[in-house]
Amino acid sequence: MASSVPLVDLGPWFEGTAEGKAAVAARIDEALRDSGFLLITGHGVPAGLRSATREHARRFFALPDATKEKYAVSVGGRGWLPPGVEANGYAEGTETPPDLKESYSAGADDTVGVGEIDAFWFQPNVFPAEIPELADTAREYMRRMRLLSDELLTIFATALGVESDHFTRHTGHPTYTFNINRYPPMTAVGTPEAGQFRIGPHTDFGTVTVLDRQAGVGGLQVCDSDGVWEDAPFDADAFTVNIGDLMARWTGDRWRSTRHRVLPPDASAPDEDLVSLIFFYETDHDAKITSLGPPIGRTRYPEVVASVYLKEKLDAITIT
Secondary structure (H helix, E strand, C coil): CCCCCCEEECHHHHHCCHHHHHHHHHHHHHHHHHCCEEEEECCCCCHHHHHHHHHHHHHHHCCCHHHHHHHECCCCCCEEECCCCECHHHHHCCCCCCCCCEEEEEECCCCCCCHHHHHHHCCCCCCCCCCCHHHHHHHHHHHHHHHHHHHHHHHHHHHHCCCCCCCHHHCCCEEEEEEEEEECCHHHHCCCCCCCCCEEEECCCCCEEEEECCCCCCCEEEECCCCCEEECCCCCCCEEEEECHHHHHHCCCCCCCCCEEECCCCCCCCCCCEEEEEEEEEEECCCEECCCCCCCCCCCCCCEEHHHHHHHHHHHHECC
């Protein structure tokens, strides 16, 4: 059966012809209405940067827990998220065992000068002294991801027939998070508990997510419009892209913020050890998200302030 997640080449968009831009925007509109997910090629992000970031992160994850503990933080912090601190299923109100993963988290750190805002949304990034190369590659990766995400938001605006900066006028000083997730093998974590995943079923919270992942038996699944879970297709050159709850609200549910999950390690591949690079893009912390009603959207949500909405979601998935 064909996947509901399409592959879109961004090349014609960057080539700059009106016809090429219109075609890419139309395909993305269709993908986000039907699936909420798509794969993109022609994005211009060097493969070497992706592989180097993953390699340096693997070196960190291979350090003894006692060393990694120096960098331990809770959800929303900058540093190491140890196993057992996060359960994404809680965002849906489902109490599940902790997600079977560990992460290294970085993000926006250009402060706005408001203490309570800077203390959470623009915390200083902390990188491990033991793996000095990770800092440079992670910073460059985030820089490239921000550029790509803003380009996607511009394509989104074109797809909706609104002004090209309809979204990016709210990303002049954005919040974002870069999580490097390691999904350890079954040989390390043992047999998963009932209802336990590498990442439990959830929707993302922000505007757009850009994911660089590895193929695996215990990999990404997407819930299609009929409520059926399907394996997400994989292309080594492509990023997997999906929208989050804020963008769904912004478009009045024209586009789907789609449930997805990462399957637990499987006995058929007990040594499978995967690392994903996940960039969660949002908006300016004080952006007011107002739905695009009919005829663009299908409904109107109450206006929300981005950071207030997002913080409630992050608190929901934190295991204390």
